[in-house]
Amino acid sequence: MNTSDLDGRRVGLYAVLFGLVAFYLLPLEIGLVTSLKTDPLASLPFAPPAAGSFTLEEWGRAFTALKSGLVNSLLLAVPATILSAGLGSMAAYGLTTLQWRGQVGVFTLFIAGIFIPYQAVLLPVSRFWATYAPLEEWLAVLWLLPGLEAYHGELLSLIITHVAYGIPICTLLFRTYYKELSGEMVEAAKLDGATAYTIYRRVILPLSVPMFAVTLIYQFTQIWNDLLFALVIMGPGDGAPVTVGLTNIGSSLTNLGFGVKMAGAFIAALPTMVVYVLFGEQFAEGVAS
């Protein structure tokens, strides 16, 4: 009686769990098999490619179309992520661990920054970069250097925009974390002769690793997936990141391009998954703290 009762509950539990797995994985499975078929409309969406219709051609085409976008996205997302996390950490240290007059007011400004919607700043930001701070013209001499192109100036504008937008949320995350650190430990470091800077570098920064994992994953995903700022600030030019490239893919072809679109989506999403896998453990630790 008792054991059968338990078995009944177990069966129910596993049924629900398998249902959830299917719910989450089915779209991915459909995307994957669609990208591998020569004619996606010839068979059911979730059926694997039939013997004669398997192809990697769509992946090849998608990769060729997105290659420069991938490079641009990496050039954009890696520095922007590191800068926003690093600056957020420093700002949080200055606003939390150090004591000075007026810090509450400054922190309030940071918090307000989190709640400014993208749409509200689109026009001012594009005007700012186009009219008031045309980095492409200002740094013109740099583009003569080998390996650098004029569109890198646009990428730089985008990096700065993303960093500015990312600092408030990073600061908030780090501040929450730093508040939990022992105040006596910081005082001990002060008595040990450490300056505000060495306390940050030798005590606070090494202890921030879990929170860096959280902010790096979060910011990288945000910046990598952003389409709005990329479209408004640079449009579909040479410097366009992968998200902009993805919107164009398949549209110029005669067929509907399901396969190449699916393959492109996978290619564009891959780096964010790699980041999750790399920092997953520290991420869990950071979220748990």
Place this chain on the structure above:
Amino acid sequence: MAELVLDGVTKHFDDDGDRIVAVDDASIDIEDGEFLVLVGPSGCGKSTTLRMVAGLETVSGGELRLDGTDISDRAPADRDVAMVFQSYALYPHMTVRENMAFGLEESTDMADDVIDERVSETAEMMGIEELLERKPRELSGGQQQRVALGRAIVRDPEVFLMDEPLSNLDAKLRSTMRTELQRLQENLGVTTVYVTHDQTEAMTMGDRIAILNDGRLQQVATPLEAYHAPANEFVAGFLGEPSMNFFDASVEDGSLITDQFTYPLSEDTLDDLGGADDVRLGVRPEDIELVEKPVGDHDYAVTVDVVEPLGDENNVYLEFDLDTEGEGAGRTFTAAVDGTHPVAAGDELGARIPESAIHIFDVDSGVALHNRERDPDEQVIPQ
């Protein structure tokens, strides 16, 4: 080695325009090599005082002098003091060796191998040399405590500051560390200021103790002096466990009249009172003797209410046998008697309060008017 002087040190915090005085005009001269214990109930300002000496709090008034030099405005790093915190405050990401080396690396320009040697020497002295490569989280509470001490010692400062360093240890380890800390301090001869709320630590560890209450310094004296010749009622009540019995009394016809009993005083004692009318009589539980029947002037008929056996001694709660149901009925007081003394709840006995052991305080100011007689070579072992 240095002499530390607190000269009228004051600290106040501003709370929405209200001034909250945390430490009020505290003056203590701490001699070179002395072990001074700052003791008092929570919120009395003892930690604030220590933090001012460390430089972690600014000084609102008065002066701090180290060997005659005013250090009130110096940064913590420039005061040549080392502090041991209640939470140990070790750097969790560093090994024990790195924890101990940190202060020398940051505050001196010693070469790495010299630092390394000093860390190893200190670790050996503290008996933690086999822990040097471990991280704090791999250590027990007692080991972390030792590392925190070692981190302070390796700096070879002029003054050690300790903020309740033993309060996170279990009772047994605490008493071991108490002895060890004392021995260490004596060997090193470094001026030490030790903050605690635990009166056992205060009594046993300090060369002198400074008792604080409400931000005011009550008395600075050797432990025995503070115990037997308290400056006021607060000190008398704070030191000693179980604490001193107090009875409100008025002086009439050469006797103390309380709600429960009349206590005749000798001429000498009366002289000490200087004509005061309202006083408070104090007597320590261990000075009350239990006799079979009240016979003398200072013997009173009592009934045993509760007995708390502690093994070596019994705390006996006594109730006066009163003829009338007056105001003082039901008032109990405590006597501490030898553990082998046969006594049980309900026993009717006599309680003798020897005149040589009484303290008398002024009711309003709390100042001691008369303290007990003292044997010149007395010894006290609290608890």
